[in-house]
Amino acid sequence: MGEESGEKSRPVIERAIESISSLISLSHSIKSFSVKWQLIRNKLDELYSRISAVENLDSDVDPSLSSLVKAILCSLKECHCLASRCLNVSYSGKLLMQSDLDVISGKFDRHVRNLSLIYSAGILSHGFAIVVSKPSCRACRDDIRFYIRDLLTRMKIGDVEMKRQALIKLNESMEEDGRYTKMVIEISDMVNMLVEFLDSEMGIQEEACKAMLLISGFDLYKPVLIRSCVVGPLVRVLENGNCVGREASARCLMKLTENSENAWSISAHGGVAALLKICTCGEFSGELIASSCGVLRNLGGVEEIKRYMIEEDMVSTFIKLIGSKDEIVQVNSIDLLSSMCSRDEQSREILVREGGIQELVLVADPNSLSSSKAKEMALRAIHNLCFGSVSYLNALMNSQFLVHLQYLLRNGEASVQESALKVTYRMCSLPMEEVKRIMGDAGFMLELVRFLDAKSLNVREIASEALYGLLSVPKNRKKFLQDDGNISYILELLDQEEMRNEKSDLGDTKLLISILMSLTRCNRARRKISASGYLKSIEKLAERKDSDAKKLVKKLSKNRFRTILGSIWHS
Template identity: 55%
Template sequence: MADTAGSGHRRVITLISSLISLSLSIRVFAGKWQLIRSRLEELCSAFVAGDSTSLSSEIPEVTGTVEECHELARRCLDLSYSGKLLMQSDLDVTLGKLEAHVKKLSEIFKKRVSMHGYAVVVSRPGFGACKDDMRFYLRDLMTRMKVGDLGIRKQALMNLHEVVVEDDKYVKLVVEASEFVHLLVDFLGCDEVEIVEEAAKVVSVVAGFDYYKGVLVGAGVIGPLIRILECGSEMGKIAAVRCLCRLTENSDNAWSVSAHGGVTVLLRICESGECKGELIGPACGVLRNLCGVEEIKRFMVEEGVVSTFVKLVRSKDEVVQVSSIELIQNIASGDELVRQMVVREGGVRVLLRVLDPLWTCSSKSREVVMRAIENLCFSSSSCVNLLLSYGFVDQLMYYVRNGEVSIQELGLKVAFRLCEASEEAKKALGDAGFMAELVKFLNAESFEVREMAAEALSSMVTVAKNRKRFVQDDQNITLLLQLLDPGEGNSGNKKLLISILMSLTSCNSGRKKIVSSGYAKNIERLAEAEVSSDAKRLVRKLSTNRFRSMLSGIWHS
């Protein structure tokens, strides 16, 4: 008897699987066959998850219905039915029978689980398995999610999360089964915390694929995710906000988040400092994505986003700090009114505090601050003066002299921007000893670093006080002239180097040191080789009556 039940159990699974495959080729009554196929998949999962003994009483009826359905499929495939209305009626009857079977098997499954607390588990297909085996496994997981108790549903969701993380093909199969997506969205709104958390983790993985974001949004995922942020568990909130961060990378979804009250909820989370960087970091990411929509950005500003995130820059959590700085930078970018608000709220002082060498802070935070200062603080003279009054030049000097390579380069870039900003800034940089540091970078390996150093120095020596300070050190002019050797590299910098020397000829001591240097003939070589018209102008500048005899003795010796 057991063998008979076992063979019947195997036969019905084979019949259903064969019918599912056959139905995929049918081109008529597509809507009806999609519903039928969905019920067949549920039946198949139920038989796979069950055992022949507990389901033996249902096997004959299910087999009969499946055989009838198989005949209908053949007639639809061959277009051999007598009339559309009659076939449509036959399909409706069959669909009703299949739904009744699914309901009956679901009740048996639930009863068995409540009595025994376990069910046969379909093994996960091995790596490289065919799509049919993968679909079979997913159908089994779906059945467990639908009819299992809390423990079984949670385990099924955990197994689902595991496979979608490890293999993108499972993500595609989940999305193709619209019922699967809707089931996950339904779980986000259920009362069982553990189910919400696991479902949110799966949805977050699916949201990481651009092609599937529209499917999730179309299934209504955004509303439940925001409700989780309002009143869910800590783990649920973290998964939900990560999912929203991925979904809002597409700006089309920004309005949907706003319409569900998401902006206010996210700002409230950030104000509370809840869950530190795990939650606030991606929350900042969502807000950063949303502020690309001007109307939403205005609402955020009215709701106090600037004040909130200026305070969060003080956080000792690197993720919170970096995310806050980046959001401030994004929201103020190209918006003078918001930039002024950042200044009024003490944003510049807070940013400079992060750069304080005595303050414990990560290199990443300092690099982000340096970029933020470059983007926010050079649009007005008042903001530049604020930087100078807060001692920013001394901080800049510290990082250019002692910082890691990445922050040194950022420091050089900001120094150049300061040089462009005002005469006062150039004087402040000169007073801080910046020129000596810039000279060291003129011979750096990186072309960009050499260029920035030369540009900054060229700008600084236009100030008389800086010129006098520069020429006091004989080594400065010697290095400049050495770098002008036509046989040396760094040819891209020669125009800037000559520009620096031209400025230095404005003072007598500068001219004297240039013409008396053993490397002064490099200027004449450049001029004679017609490599640089600037070199010729410099020669003419140096060839005044006063220095002609000296030049003649040096350059033609």
């Protein structure tokens, strides 16, 4: 008897699903009673999801379900009739039609409640196989909504495994297409259910964390998560979840705390202590530690939270993380320290005292196993942290840093070279002649000259200004002029720039002229420029009202006048 009932019920369920789909599609064409039809559509969506949950049931269907579906079919037929009358405006009166629509809406409401009662009685067993066809990439909005509502129903009424499978399918859909994420936000109760799942069994909790991470990837949806009180459950996962759940939770919190307004919410739920514990223990995965550093970096923008981290001696902990063999831990810990210490003298002093500068220099060492990204981050941190006082600079100079810096300028990847160039410029800008002299002796001027013809205007400007800083030292000027090719090369570049910018802005010719002006403090340089074939290019620049070029021409003219006088005097 049960087998016969099951065989007969399946076509009934299929007809009900087809009828609901057809009715929803038809209702979108109705212009009258739009509010009431919207309410009916919402109930039809719910009905569709709940009936779809048993469409693929591989065991006998309970007779009570079969009977209920037949009743639903009758109500759907009645609703189709009302829809046709509204569409054709063939009803006798508005008040009567409104009453009929209220009645049919109430029937659908009862059908939904009755289905819930049947589900709660255990009709869906653990062996229920989820075979849901995901809409194609060209699917319309309604198809996507049906699919998400179907998954929501399974999350509501299914056992643990069914819920987990539904979450997996949901995450796969959101990962592939942002429209599914948007629909999750739009469907009532969906986000709240995902938040509840964060306190569920490990398998469900893990998938719920992944879902939250995907949603938090959209700035527009972050406030929805915050309003749904997601922070507390995420912190609890961070404290007690499995490895995958913790990693997803930390990454989600990192995205949510990009807005500093959410920082206090993390702190209020004990999140700061949980994050610090992860960074301190050393037994967690590199991904989790790195993400925790990322969250703490965002939280460090709040002065009280930063003070708490300093009081807990976390600067020392983060310095140790710089030595990690895991690239992402190195990068994120350097970023965190740079953020904490750049505007805080107390934490910067701890950084120097605890050997933080030496650790950064070790990462920048060309012979280290650190990645280019880690080297780039280390150079940025050195640029931001090591020039606040003489003691910081001494710690840097005593760590063989100049040797590493010069090598990276010459042989590093493009991004590393640029970071190294910025640090070089910073050092050349210091009002410390001894440092510039050491850099001149080490051969930095030659490295900087190579960048004067770089494709990037920004790189050319930084290199020019750095070279100008080194040439302010007399010893460096003499060393630079020992190679006649140096000044000839700068004159050649100036000539190229003058031709290139003849009908436009002056570009970076000003920087090259500034270098020449610095060199003209030496008689040898003045004679070299005056005797070169590039003097006309400089005079053309002066004619174009370039004040720096005028000063240079004036200085060279005085030199030529003195030379003429000298020759007359000696004759």
